[in-house]
Every structure is written in structure tokens, then in C-alpha cells.
Amino acid sequence: MKTYLRYAFAALLAGLALVGCGQSQPPAAPPGADRPLTFGVSFETLQTEYWIAGMDAIKAELSRRNIKLLAAIADGDANRQYEQVRNFITRKVDGIILVPKDAKTCLPMIKAAHTAGIPIVLFNRPCDPIDGFTPVAVVADxxxxxxxxxxxxxxxxxxxxxxxxxxxxxxxxxxxxxxxxxxxxxxxxxxxxxxxxxxxxxxxxxxxxxxxxxxxxxxxxxxxxxxxxxxxxxxxxxxxxxxxxxxxxxxxxxxxxxxxxxxxxxxxxxxxxxxxxxxxxxxxDVYFEARQTVEAVLDLRAGKSLPGTILDPGFVxxxxxxxxxxxxxxxxxxxxxx
Amino acid sequence: MNRPGARLLRGALNQASLILFALVFAGFGSLSAKFLSPANLLNILLQSAPTVIVAVGMTFVLLTGGVDLSVGAVMFVGAALAGKAAPGGAGPAAAVGLMLAAGALLGLGNGFLVARLKVIPFVVTLAVMSIGRGFGLWLTETRALNLSNEFLQVGAARVLGVPVPVLLAGAVLVAATVVLGATPFGRQLYAVGQNAAAARRAGVNTRRILLIAYVLSGVCAGLGGFLSLAQLGAVSSKFGENYEFKAIAAAVLGGASLQGGRGRIFPGALLGATLIQAVENGLVILNADPYLYPLVTSAVIFLAVLVDATRTSLLAESHRRQIRVEP
CATH class of the missing domain: 3.40.50.2300 (Response regulator)
Structure with a gap:
């Protein structure tokens, strides 16, 4: 009995830890030609006020354009973020916005999104070039x-x-x-x-x-x-x-x-x-960056060509x-x- | 093993922390006279005070053969509670109460799961670390909480010229040394760490010992967190982050064994914590290349772990029964 209790507690702890760090996923939009667009947004972390403000600005921008949001937080874990992107792809989102952990770990995520034909844009953190092409990133200069x-x-x-x-x-x-x-x-x-x-x-x-x-x-x-x-x-x-x-x-x-x-x-x-x-x-300028990021995903969906880096000049x-x-x-x- | 060379090596390994400590201070002192100035030495002690206290708690747990990865999260939860209570008029006294209570409660949770349900300490404390961080983030909404000047005044207060955090760390060191060296609990703690089964057979209530060790670790994390808060005057979402590694490193540098059953609070935890702080202090004073910081700090910690492993292996060899086959 004690052994069962022990295993039950271990499972509960593991479950709580996973739930505490996992992503929140509302149900996917129903398929159909007139359905609203759905974007997956994965942030590496929300552990500073800037990232909170960034997430809020993106949410507001998506809401303003009547685009549905699937949000996920990776809590600093690049593997978890990769799974989140794969999850977005499986759910056939219309675009992905990513704040990667660093410039390297995002490469497989971008490859996976490209293979699936889903536009992906990086918010505030750029990614290294991949196969001679620079993934679109909106970053502060x-x-x-x-x-x-x-x-x-x-x-x-x-x-x-x-x-x-x-x-x-x-x-x-x-x-x-x-x-x-x-x-x-x-x-x-x-x-x-x-x-x-x-x-x-x-x-x-x-x-x-x-x-x-x-x-x-x-x-x-x-x-x-x-x-x-x-x-x-x-x-x-x-x-x-x-x-x-x-x-x-x-x-x-x-x-x-x-x-x-x-x-x-x-x-x-x-x-x-x-x-x-x-x-x-x-x-x-977090509002500028959020607006440019959402616009960039929509432009990529429309087949437009974009520069690899969209700069937020910011201000003093x-x-x-x-x-x-x-x-x-x-x-x-x-x-x-x- | 009885050769003079081997005895000398064993003696050096047993005093490795002290030797490393002396080498680091001599090294930085020779590169900059400012490093050894009384004001800077006091500064190193002041900055080490929170780590000393958390490392004392960690030493209790390491002595049992366990580990407490949740100390940083405990500090964060306590600080978040204090930060949320501050706008309502809760001052430093209320904050220290909240932080100690949070530490005791989370330590009790750790201890219960480890001692009663026999879940591996690494898993339990890792889960509590994750839950604690999540809870703290939820509590603070990831907003920076700036505290009133009262907190900074506590951090900067002095009695007879000695900073209050240093005095508190000293009091904790003395109390913990007495508990470990002069009470049945201390002796039983070593016994549990060296051989839990044998200790149980000898009548030691191992569950109670484990439970108390984790509660003490939580309480020390709460107090260390308060001292850190009093020096910083603000709570951010990264408060206490990676403190577990700092505390473990300090305890190991001070001679506590990761295998359990061996280590001392004094001078062990004090030496370990001040050594880590001294390395960082010395690098700033020398205006060293920032890329060198992790390299130098990690090298010192790696050296300490290497010494611990070598010492353990040598001691095991010396305790092995010597059988000589007669020709």
C-alpha cells in the first residue's frame, strides 16, 4: 500500500511539474474556408516584464485583427519549445511567432515549420541563417x-x-x-x-x-x-x-x-x-515590434518577400x-x- | 597507504578547502592590493552571508546523503510573499516571518516525501523547485516588486561596525556547529548519512532525522533569502535562481561530501561560500574579461569536486581490510 502511495505521489509531483511548466492550448479552430486564422505563439520565457509586455502586445494585435491565438511558454527549455512548435504544426496553425532561447536552438523549429509550409517569424530574438537563408526576425537594433x-x-x-x-x-x-x-x-x-x-x-x-x-x-x-x-x-x-x-x-x-x-x-x-x-x-518599441511581427507572418502567408531582419529602431x-x-x-x- | 607520501597526500586532501581558500586569496591579493583591504574583505563576508546560511542548510541535507534543489525556489516564494505583503505595510520583521514560514513549510513537504514516502530527494526537490518557481511567478505576475527603504536599511545596518547580515550568518554558523557537534541529533545525522540501514538497526529514527534536515534546509533558505532581499531591496522573477547550485558548491567546497555522512559546518560552509564570492569579487576588482567569470568559478568548483572524489576513494582504500599472504 505504501509503495502504491509512493508511486502515486511521484506521479502527482511529476504531473504538477509538467502542468506548471506546460502550454495552454484552447481548442483548435474548426476547419473551413471562412474560419478565422490561428497563430501559434511560443515564448521561451515570460520571466521578465519585457516578455510579459511583448506577449500582451502580440495578444492585443492578434485580437485587433481577429486572429485566434494558441499560446505556449517553454520555460527556458529548447526541447520543450521544439515540441510546442511541432504541436502547432500538427494542429495546422496558419502562422507561428517564436521567441527562441537563442540563435541556434531555433533552427530545427524553423526547418519543421518550413517543411510544413507554415510561415514563422521570430519576435525580438534573431536566429542564425539556415541553409543560406535568414529567417525573418523583428528585433530591436x-x-x-x-x-x-x-x-x-x-x-x-x-x-x-x-x-x-x-x-x-x-x-x-x-x-x-x-x-x-x-x-x-x-x-x-x-x-x-x-x-x-x-x-x-x-x-x-x-x-x-x-x-x-x-x-x-x-x-x-x-x-x-x-x-x-x-x-x-x-x-x-x-x-x-x-x-x-x-x-x-x-x-x-x-x-x-x-x-x-x-x-x-x-x-x-x-x-x-x-x-x-x-x-x-x-x-x-514593443508595440511596433508586435505589429510588425504579426504583419510579417501575414505577408509571408500572402507570398510576399521580406528581409531577414526587420529592425525596431527604438528611441532614447x-x-x-x-x-x-x-x-x-x-x-x-x-x-x-x- | 601508511607511507609518508600517502599520509601527506591524505592530509592535504582533508585540508583541501583551506588550501584552495588560501591560494585564491593569495592569488587575487598579489594581483590587486585592494582585494585584501579590510573594507573589501568585509564586503566579501557581507555578500557571502546569504550563501553561508543557505549552504549551512544544504550541508544538513548533504550529510544525510540527499540533496535539496528547491532552496532557490524557496527563497523566491518567500521573497514573493514578502514583496506582495510589503505594500500593505508589512515591514522587514513581517517579511522575515513570512520567509521563514514558507521555508519551513516547503522543507516539511520535501522532508515528508523523502522520509515517509521514500521518493528520491533529487526528484522531490526538483519538483518542488518547479512548483515553487511557478507559484512565485503566479504570485508576482512576473512584475518587479520594489521594496521600501526599510529593507535596505536592515541589509546595511551595522552593530559595532559589523554588518547585521554577517552577524546573522555567524549566529547561524555557531548554532549549526553546536547542533551538529554536540547534540544527539547531530551524531544521528552523520550516522544516517554514512549508513542509513545500520543507523536504523541501531535505533535511530531515520525518518525523523531526514524530516528535520529538510525543514532546516528550508528555514535556512528562507533566512538566506531574507538577507539577500535586504541587500537588493527588490524581488524579480529570477530571485534565487540557480542558488541551489551555489549552495551545493559552497557546501562541497567546504568539505561536505556528496556521498553523505561527511562534512562540517564550520569552517566548511563558511569557507565554501566566501570562496565563491571571493572569486567573483576578485574578478571584478581586476576588471577581468567577462567571459572568464564562468570559466574561473567553474574551475574552482570542479577542483573541489575532484578533491572530494579523490579523498573518498583514498579513504575507502585505507579502510579496506589489508590481507597479506605469507610466502
């Missing part, structure tokens, strides 16, 4: 937008004169977006070494605790750091906590202010901009243009961070 954001910060910082000592918080170096932002940061400072010297490069692996420890360590080693760029606004709380502990958390214009810029445009960034602690952030928001640009900043629209 990470390099250019970061370069523009950091350059705007340098321009403001150099007004006061002197040489600034900088720290950059890097994302997961296996993520093409993180690498793009790092390259954009380096590009912005190239030729400006006399104004800004990079003394600390802190890897965060997109983890707030790791970032906080790294920023504290860097401030310990270089107490004169007065210029910080974070590869994601998601890491701003880590920086704020470390700056507070070091007694360096001051508003723009106050003595001892540390020039601070980020990337993404989330709710925390919006709050810090309004409070005067954050100087600038590069905003990914600062305290100076906050009022004007906040309506386009997704972080200003989502539920406010307390």
Missing part, C-alpha cells in the same frame, strides 16, 4: 540603440568637464541581444576615451543578485565610478541598492550624481526617470523628453512598479 543611448549620456556628462570612470553591467553573454548591447556600449565610447574610461565590466547573467554583488564590488574597487550603463532596466534595482549603500544615490544635478542609463524602457526605468535618478534609457528617452515620449514607452503603460 540593440547595437544602434545602445550606442545612441550611451552617446547621449556621454554628451550630457562631458558638459561638466573632467574624465569619467565608467561601469557597464552586461547581460547573459550567450544572448545575442546582450552581446549587441555590449557592442553598442563599446562603440559609443570608441574615440571618447579621454572623456570616459571603462574601469569595470560586470557580467550579470541577467540575474539581479549577481548584478548587485558585481556593482558593489566594482564600487569598492573604484569608488570614483560616476558613469553606469546597464544592459537592461531589469537590473536597475541592483544598481540603486548598491549606490545607496555607497552613498552615491543622488538626483541629476545634485552633487555626487552618478550618470545612469539603461536599456528596455520598463516600469522601474520610467519611475526613476520621473524621480530624476535615471538619465536616459533606450526603449524597445531622457528626463528632457519624458513627457513627449512616455506614451510610447511600454514601461509607462504597464502596471506601475510599487
Amino acid at each position: 540593440n547595437v544602434a540603440l545602445t550606442r545612441e543611448t550611451v552617446a547621449s549620456l556621454v554628451e550630457r556628462a562631458q558638459v561638466g568637464g573632467g574624465r569619467h570612470r565608467a561601469m557597464v553591467i552586461l547581460g547573459d553573454l550567450g544572448d545575442v541581444n546582450a552581446v549587441g548591447r555590449r557592442d553598442g556600449f563599446e562603440a559609443a565610447l570608441k574615440g571618447r576615451e579621454a572623456v570616459v574610461e571603462v574601469v569595470a565590466r560586470v557580467p550579470s547573467e541577467w540575474n539581479q543578485e549577481k548584478a548587485q554583488a558585481g556593482v558593489v564590488n566594482a564600487l569598492q574597487a573604484h569608488p570614483d565610478i560616476d558613469f553606469i550603463f546597464t544592459s537592461s532596466d531589469f537590473l536597475l534595482p541592483s544598481i540603486v541598492s548598491a549606490l545607496k549603500a555607497a552613498g552615491k544615490y543622488h538626483r541629476t544635478g545634485e552633487t555626487g550624481h552618478v550618470w545612469l542609463a539603461g536599456f528596455d524602457g520598463d516600469a522601474t526605468a520610467y519611475r526613476l526617470l520621473t524621480e530624476g535618478y535615471l538619465d536616459a534609457t533606450g526603449v524597445q 528617452i531622457s528626463q528632457a523628453n519624458l513627457q513627449e515620449r512616455a506614451p510610447r514607452m511600454w514601461g509607462a503603460q504597464v502596471k506601475k512598479a510599487p
Whole structure:
């Protein structure tokens, strides 16, 4: 009896774990010529506010166009995401939108969709070329937008004169977006070494605790750091906590202010901009990306030829243009961070 | 095995954590004088405090021959509860209560399934990790929860110049060392880890020991999570992520065996946790290439596991009965 009970509990645990991580699938649309279109949308994760905002924007765009949605979340598991795409194909969806884990693991998914003749478009994360062809991806121009954001910060910082000592918080170096932002940061400072010297490069692996420890360590080693760029606004709380502990958390214009810029445009960034602690952030236009992604799938269905990469130029928001640009900043629209 | 060389090797292997610790500190210290400054050493201790506490709990479980993969998720669930309660006026005191309670409850669940239903610890704690992460995500709706300054004040508070998190970690170390070294429970824990069947035959209530070990691990994860929260002042969906590996690595670096039955809280868990933090701290101070971080950290952990395996094998050999055939 105890053995049966044990097996029953093990099965229950396994079941719960699978249900907790699995995909939600409403019934498939009935076949017919006038049936509404159905798109399968698989996100690698929903573990940041950006992905939540992205999913919400895609849902709204599909709903606006009367397209049905099959949603699936892979929880960081590329194999699970492959099964989800296969599932979409089996259910004969009319298009697939994918946020892959990285640029490599998406290759078999794209191959499978192509073999089945189903258009597939990547949202916010590109995939490597496959058999000489680049899968269509709608992505933020990470390099250019970061370069523009950091350059705007340098321009403001150099007004006061002197040489600034900088720290950059890097994302997961296996993520093409993180690498793009790092390259954009380096590009912005190239030729400006006399104004800004990079003394600390802190890897965060997109983890707030790791970032906080790294920023504290860097401030310990270089107490004169007065210029910080974070590869994601998601890491701003880590920086704020470390700056507070070091007694360096001051508003723009106050003595001892540390020039601070980020990337993404989330709710925390919006709050810090309004409070005067954050100087600038590069905003990914999530609504533009969602609209372009859905349009791209429809265009591919219609047999149109598209470029491999559709760029979201994004925009830089600062305290100076906050009022004007906040309506386009997704972080200003989502539920406010307390 | 009784040759002086072998004795020396065994002695070195038994003190491997201390030797590794000294090498890392000497290495970074020679490359940058800032690394060994008192302020930075205190900083390393402060940052290690949550890991020390979680590693103490993990050591209890490892001593039984089990493992607790759910500690990171326990930290996240507790932090999510504290984060949700904060806007309603719940301060750090309420948060620590919530986080300890969440840790105890999830630890009890782990312990019940492992001890009573004999499900493999790896499977149980993996499932609880998954369920806990899912529950925390549901609770926070994947929104970042920024906490009030009160939390950061706790994290930055000092008593006689020593940060409160360091004092708390020290208190946990002392308490756990006493429990392991001077109580029947401690002795029984080692006995269960070394040979559960023999311990049962000797009258040890192995189920109770296992249950308590997992509850202690959960409580330590809750407390470690609180200290981490007090230093960060925010809860994100990745809070506590991969902490299980950090805690296991710290415990193993400190000399706890993955085979069970061997390991010490002091200085073991303290050495292990500060060693991991010191490596990351040293790399930042040197402004090392970010690609080197995982390589160097993994190399240190790999070295520790290798030493553990070698030590286990050598000890097994030395305990083997020596039969000499007379000519």
C-alpha cells in the first residue's frame, strides 16, 4: 500500500511539474474556408516584464485583427519549445511567432515549420541563417540603440568637464541581444576615451543578485565610478541598492550624481526617470515590434518577400523628453512598479 | 597507504578547502592590493552571508546523503510573499516571518516525501523547485516588486561596525556547529548519512532525522533569502535562481561530501561560500574579461569536486581490510 502511495505521489509531483511548466492550448479552430486564422505563439520565457509586455502586445494585435491565438511558454527549455512548435504544426496553425532561447536552438523549429509550409517569424530574438537563408526576425537594433543611448549620456556628462570612470553591467553573454548591447556600449565610447574610461565590466547573467554583488564590488574597487550603463532596466534595482549603500544615490544635478542609463524602457526605468535618478534609457518599441511581427507572418502567408531582419529602431528617452515620449514607452503603460 | 607520501597526500586532501581558500586569496591579493583591504574583505563576508546560511542548510541535507534543489525556489516564494505583503505595510520583521514560514513549510513537504514516502530527494526537490518557481511567478505576475527603504536599511545596518547580515550568518554558523557537534541529533545525522540501514538497526529514527534536515534546509533558505532581499531591496522573477547550485558548491567546497555522512559546518560552509564570492569579487576588482567569470568559478568548483572524489576513494582504500599472504 505504501509503495502504491509512493508511486502515486511521484506521479502527482511529476504531473504538477509538467502542468506548471506546460502550454495552454484552447481548442483548435474548426476547419473551413471562412474560419478565422490561428497563430501559434511560443515564448521561451515570460520571466521578465519585457516578455510579459511583448506577449500582451502580440495578444492585443492578434485580437485587433481577429486572429485566434494558441499560446505556449517553454520555460527556458529548447526541447520543450521544439515540441510546442511541432504541436502547432500538427494542429495546422496558419502562422507561428517564436521567441527562441537563442540563435541556434531555433533552427530545427524553423526547418519543421518550413517543411510544413507554415510561415514563422521570430519576435525580438534573431536566429542564425539556415541553409543560406535568414529567417525573418523583428528585433530591436540593440547595437544602434545602445550606442545612441550611451552617446547621449556621454554628451550630457562631458558638459561638466573632467574624465569619467565608467561601469557597464552586461547581460547573459550567450544572448545575442546582450552581446549587441555590449557592442553598442563599446562603440559609443570608441574615440571618447579621454572623456570616459571603462574601469569595470560586470557580467550579470541577467540575474539581479549577481548584478548587485558585481556593482558593489566594482564600487569598492573604484569608488570614483560616476558613469553606469546597464544592459537592461531589469537590473536597475541592483544598481540603486548598491549606490545607496555607497552613498552615491543622488538626483541629476545634485552633487555626487552618478550618470545612469539603461536599456528596455520598463516600469522601474520610467519611475526613476520621473524621480530624476535615471538619465536616459533606450526603449524597445514593443508595440511596433508586435505589429510588425504579426504583419510579417501575414505577408509571408500572402507570398510576399521580406528581409531577414526587420529592425525596431527604438528611441532614447531622457528626463528632457519624458513627457513627449512616455506614451510610447511600454514601461509607462504597464502596471506601475510599487 | 601508511607511507609518508600517502599520509601527506591524505592530509592535504582533508585540508583541501583551506588550501584552495588560501591560494585564491593569495592569488587575487598579489594581483590587486585592494582585494585584501579590510573594507573589501568585509564586503566579501557581507555578500557571502546569504550563501553561508543557505549552504549551512544544504550541508544538513548533504550529510544525510540527499540533496535539496528547491532552496532557490524557496527563497523566491518567500521573497514573493514578502514583496506582495510589503505594500500593505508589512515591514522587514513581517517579511522575515513570512520567509521563514514558507521555508519551513516547503522543507516539511520535501522532508515528508523523502522520509515517509521514500521518493528520491533529487526528484522531490526538483519538483518542488518547479512548483515553487511557478507559484512565485503566479504570485508576482512576473512584475518587479520594489521594496521600501526599510529593507535596505536592515541589509546595511551595522552593530559595532559589523554588518547585521554577517552577524546573522555567524549566529547561524555557531548554532549549526553546536547542533551538529554536540547534540544527539547531530551524531544521528552523520550516522544516517554514512549508513542509513545500520543507523536504523541501531535505533535511530531515520525518518525523523531526514524530516528535520529538510525543514532546516528550508528555514535556512528562507533566512538566506531574507538577507539577500535586504541587500537588493527588490524581488524579480529570477530571485534565487540557480542558488541551489551555489549552495551545493559552497557546501562541497567546504568539505561536505556528496556521498553523505561527511562534512562540517564550520569552517566548511563558511569557507565554501566566501570562496565563491571571493572569486567573483576578485574578478571584478581586476576588471577581468567577462567571459572568464564562468570559466574561473567553474574551475574552482570542479577542483573541489575532484578533491572530494579523490579523498573518498583514498579513504575507502585505507579502510579496506589489508590481507597479506605469507610466502
